Amino acid sequence: MVPESGGIVPRIMTRGRDGLSHAAAPAYTRGMSCLFCRIVSGEIPAKKVFEDDDVVAFEDINPQAPLHVLVVPRAHVATLNDLGDGHDRLVGVMVRRAAAIAAERGVAARGYRTVFNCNGDAGQTVFHIHLHVLGGRALAWPPG
Numbered sequence: 001m002v003p004e005s006g007g008i009v010p011r012i013m014t015r016g017r018d019g020l021s022h023a024a025a026p027a028y029t030r031g032m033s034c035l036f037c038r039i040v041s042g043e044i045p046a047k048k049v050f051e052d053d054d055v056v057a058f059e060d061i062n063p064q065a066p067l068h069v070l071v072v073p074r075a076h077v078a079t080l081n082d083l084g085d086g087h088d089r090l091v092g093v094m095v096r097r098a099a100a101i102a103a104e105r106g107v108a109a110r111g112y113r114t115v116f117n118c119n120g121d122a123g124q125t126v127f128h129i130h131l132h133v134l135g136g137r138a139l140a141w142p143p144g
Ligand code: 5GP
Pocket: 035, 046, 047, 058, 059, 060, 061, 062, 063, 070, 116, 117, 123, 124, 125, 126, 127
């Protein structure tokens, strides 16, 4: 079982794209062992709908709605709990990209949902943060 990011795991201090020094994600989820890092690098194929220097967006392999895209940062961050001050711009970029994708897919006016799942109770299964963009049907609330 993969331990949660808050557990006792080796941490590596890195200087990120933002120029800030901060704890990198646990070694067991970074790089080649992380599914979404491998999709970002192109090693594992995905139906990419957008990419720039900050993020990659691709179709979810198991879509839960007519629109189900994941917006993923190129930089590895395991969970929302691992975000720091230096990530504020990146999170803004992710959210604005989700809104742009919803607009491109024609669901902006009728509505859509964005979701970050964090850790076990929320059902996070891939420990590289990703913003779900769901739309194209009425979405129940509260979620299950
Ligand atoms: P989580 O449950 O961690 O919030 O969401 C992970 C999402 O990644 C799920 O919706 C799942 O369907 C999707 N996913 C898992 N593996 C792959 C994959 O190999 N390719 C793509 N495109 N999506 C994946």
